Amino acid sequence: MRAHPIPPVTEPLQFRAIGLVRGIYIPTDPDQLTRGVLTDCNGLELEAVVLGRVLTLMRRYLAMDQSHLWVVYPRCRDSDRLHLQIVGVWEPSTLAPNQDAADDTLPHSQGDDYFSVRGELIFTKPETGEMAVKVRQQPRHGGKRPLPFKLSIKGELSQKHLRHFVSLDLRRQGQELYLEHHEVIAPMPSRGGRFKGARKQVTARKSR
Structure with a gap:
């Protein structure tokens, strides 16, 4: 386990x-x-x-x-x-x-209502605290790949990070997911599989 x-x-x-x-x-x-x-x-x-x-x-x-x-x-x-x-x-x-060591305790980062979301930032509106990330799923049995889906998130990310792969730590409040911390990993690969730039940016921001 x-x-x-x-x-x-x-x-x-x-x-x-x-x-x-x-x-x-x-x-x-x-x-x-x-x-x-x-x-x-x-x-x-x-x-x-x-x-x-x-x-x-x-x-x-x-x-x-x-x-x-x-x-x-x-x-x-x-x-x-x-x-x-x-x-x-x-x-x-x-x-x-x-x-004997079975223990239900969790690290602080993985407590109740914690969510980990990793995907492409496709929408962000910092002035209203709204953003959306597209997540691609692994192929299922038979090799058919499910369609990607979009998650709406409450939080602020700069528009310069659009079309970048991001890693988000979120916390659920009611029916919504709020940004606690984020990491900008890299620009999304182009169709040829190469990145437009290789610089990795790491930042963190608490939710409002």
């Missing part, structure tokens, strides 16, 4: 959008766990679906009337609502009971 729910990246231009949300998952249909709502500690309901082997964990090991720390993929289907795809649960004390 790995040490943290969100692993470090393995490539400089590795796309991803993943986060942690603590809450109670309630399926829309008790007989079908795949679709429902994730109710956080403030009583806010977040639209959610369950993917893959998490269904087995839910049925066999988890008390579904209790709050858990879920590993999720964020999506923005509507401009004012967050959609979550549940892909895991971080609860070593429950899922690895035979490991």
Whole structure:
């Protein structure tokens, strides 16, 4: 079992959008766990679906009337609502009971409502604190690559970073993701695969 729910990246231009949300998952249909709502500690309901082997964990090991720390993929289907795809649960004390060192504590950077988003900055409006990042997904079985998706984020990034690959540390507040820190990795490759410049820029900014 790995040490943290969100692993470090393995490539400089590795796309991803993943986060942690603590809450109670309630399926829309008790007989079908795949679709429902994730109710956080403030009583806010977040639209959610369950993917893959998490269904087995839910049925066999988890008390579904209790709050858990879920590993999720964020999506923005509507401009004012967050959609979550549940892909895991971080609860070593429950899922690895035979490991003496099983520990549910997290590093400060990966606490509740933390999100890591890495992708291409395609829109930014610093005067209103709005921005958007495009994230490309890995090919699925059969070699078909899913379409990229866009995430809307609250925060300030200069327009000079448009068309650059960025790494963002975000924190969820309600239905929105707010920028805490960012790193500008490099300009996006041109069609020939080369970068327009090789300088790496590193900056950090707290959310408002």
